[in-house]
Amino acid sequence: MIEEVSPAQLRSSAYPTYLSGVSVTWRVPTWRDPHAGRDWIEIVDGNGQRVTWDWVCRQAHCGANGATPITANLRRHAAYKALYWSDRSRVGKSRLRAEFAFRT
Numbered sequence: 001m002i003e004e005v006s007p008a009q010l011r012s013s014a015y016p017t018y019l020s021g022v023s024v025t026w027r028v029p030t031w032r033d034p035h036a037g038r039d040w041i042e043i044v045d046g047n048g049q050r051v052t053w054d055w056v057c058r059q060a061h062c063g064a065n066g067a068t069p070i071t072a073n074l075r076r077h078a079a080y081k082a083l084y085w086s087d088r089s090r091v092g093k094s095r096l097r098a099e100f101a102f103r104t
Helices: none
Strands: 002-010 019-027 040-045 050-055 065-071 079-086 095-103
Touching: 002 079, 002 095, 019 040, 019 079, 019 095, 040 065, 050 065
Parallel strands: none
Antiparallel strands: 002 019, 019 065, 040 050, 040 079, 079 095
């Protein structure tokens, strides 16, 4: 499900202020709508502690693939994981669908 995590710097109408962090490229089955499923991506550090999170798709009908920019102040040369959660918006109720380890 997670294809890539890369550094991100972005400014657009959806994100009017300058954003820096990571961009998480993802893919889901064609029948699945990440917005309707309330899917979200969590970034955790090497100790498994949450650094930040964001919704996979902020708008309805975003399609079966995309990239989600996530604001994060990550340390250089540190290990992290991007976790893709689906089927609800709470950690205890969601299903972990994918993990992607990366270094900054």
